[in-house]
Amino acid sequence: MTILKFGGSNFLDPEGYHRVARHLAQRRATGENKIVVVVSAMKGETDRLKAQMLDLNKQASPSNLDAALAIGEMKSVCLLEAAVSYLGISVTSLDGYGLGIRTNSDFGRAKVESVDPRPIRSALQEHDVVIAAGAQAIDQSGRLTFLGRNASDLTAVVIASMLEEHACEIYSDVPGVYTGDPNLIAEAQLIPEIAYEAIAKMSRYGAKVLHHGAVEYAEKYGVTIICRSLTNDGVVTGTTVTGHGNARSVTVARDAVVISFASVAARDNLRALLDQNGITTIDVEENDRPGLCIMSDTDFAMRLVKGTGIPPVSIGSTMAVTVRDASVRRVHLIGDYERAVSLARQLHEQMYPRAVADALRTHSRPIAGVSRP
Numbered sequence: 001m002t003i004l005k006f007g008g009s010n011f012l013d014p015e016g017y018h019r020v021a022r023h024l025a026q027r028r029a030t031g032e033n034k035i036v037v038v039v040s041a042m043k044g045e046t047d048r049l050k051a052q053m054l055d056l057n058k059q060a061s062p063s064n065l066d067a068a069l070a071i072g073e074m075k076s077v078c079l080l081e082a083a084v085s086y087l088g089i090s091v092t093s094l095d096g097y098g099l100g101i102r103t104n105s106d107f108g109r110a111k112v113e114s115v116d117p118r119p120i121r122s123a124l125q126e127h128d129v130v131i132a133a134g135a136q137a138i139d140q141s142g143r144l145t146f147l148g149r150n151a152s153d154l155t156a157v158v159i160a161s162m163l164e165e166h167a168c169e170i171y172s173d174v175p176g177v178y179t180g181d182p183n184l185i186a187e188a189q190l191i192p193e194i195a196y197e198a199i200a201k202m203s204r205y206g207a208k209v210l211h212h213g214a215v216e217y218a219e220k221y222g223v224t225i226i227c228r229s230l231t232n233d234g235v236v237t238g239t240t241v242t243g244h245g246n247a248r249s250v251t252v253a254r255d256a257v258v259i260s261f262a263s264v265a266a267r268d269n270l271r272a273l274l275d276q277n278g279i280t281t282i283d284v285e286e287n288d289r290p291g292l293c294i295m296s297d298t299d300f301a302m303r304l305v306k307g308t309g310i311p312p313v314s315i316g317s318t319m320a321v322t323v324r325d326a327s328v329r330r331v332h333l334i335g336d337y338e339r340a341v342s343l344a345r346q347l348h349e350q351m352y353p354r355a356v357a358d359a360l361r362t363h364s365r366p367i368a369g370v371s372r373p
Contacts, residue, residue: 045075062108156326255317
């Protein structure tokens with residue numbers, strides 16, 4: 001049995017669904033008869049759905065928001081099922097109501113509490129391909145829950161575990177994990193193998209390749225994650241996430257949030273609450289007040305802040321550039337995006353000077369924000 005997950009970058013237009021469908025047909029032609037495919041919403045769809053909801057009601061309930069955001073993945077499921085069926089392949093689909101995954105009722109970033117493999121196994125008995133909606137499940141009351149931004153990775157890992165498969169393949173717009181975002185840092189190096197803990201930390205500090213919850217679940221249940229990219233020329237395999245491997249890295253969190261408080265005690269109380277919910281924070285000073293910076297799960301974190309009933313002094317957005325070198329971590333808060341990217345490039349150059357020199361020789365031109373060695 002094969003477990004695959006395709007991110008939203010694979011579905012920029014209708015041709016993307018046809019490309020994925022053709023890939024599934026090729027896999028079947030080589031003998032892989034039973035395939036489970038987890039899909040994300042089309043790129044930008046989740047943001048559009050959220051904006052539409054908040055335009056109607058800025059105080060929309062968390063459960064209402066979860067139900068709305070899940071529509072993006074459901075739409076992707078329907079489109080891919082149509083493309084696969086067009087090729088004459090026996091296919092069916094399952095959304096959060098039918099996947100057999102149960103969560104708690106923490107809407108916005110629900111946690112998996114139990115799984116039942118019978119619905120998926122039953123679907124696989126009747127069909128060769130089962131398409132599953134990512135990032136959604138139901139709580140114990142049967143209400144739809146959202147597992148969080150970019151959590152289709154988590155759905156894929158959960159399904160692999162519940163079906164007793166030891167690996168799943170994650171397809172995104174880059175083939176693997178790099179020492180920096182290759183879309184921002186031209187000389188970023190591909191990391192062939194990386195440990196669960198290392199990539200989970202990178203994810204918590206802004207790296208978007210894999211969802212940290214998916215990585216932590218994979219480590220707990222022994223699921224190897226294989227990062228790949230589907231191109232017009234075929235499949236490119238980049239990084240295997242397993243129990244070994246590490247690398248120095250630079251990450252850029254574009255949507256970090258900085259919250260300032262009236263007292264150190266108020267900051268410490270909120271930090272404890274966020275820690276309990278698995279949200280990474282760092283202490284900062286904001287306008288001479290104690291503050292916290294949150295670099296991932298910001299939507300869910302802000303919901304927790306609101307639920308405390310203690311209004312913070314201020315809430316602002318920023319960019320956070322994080323350097324991870326062995327056990328050392330340094331975080332730089334930069335208000336301007338271009339300056340943040342420039343700093344990330346400079347920090348990466350300091351970590352990997354030979355890579356920069358090689359990149360400059362390859363491209364025969366200077367890279368913006370990076371000095372020639």
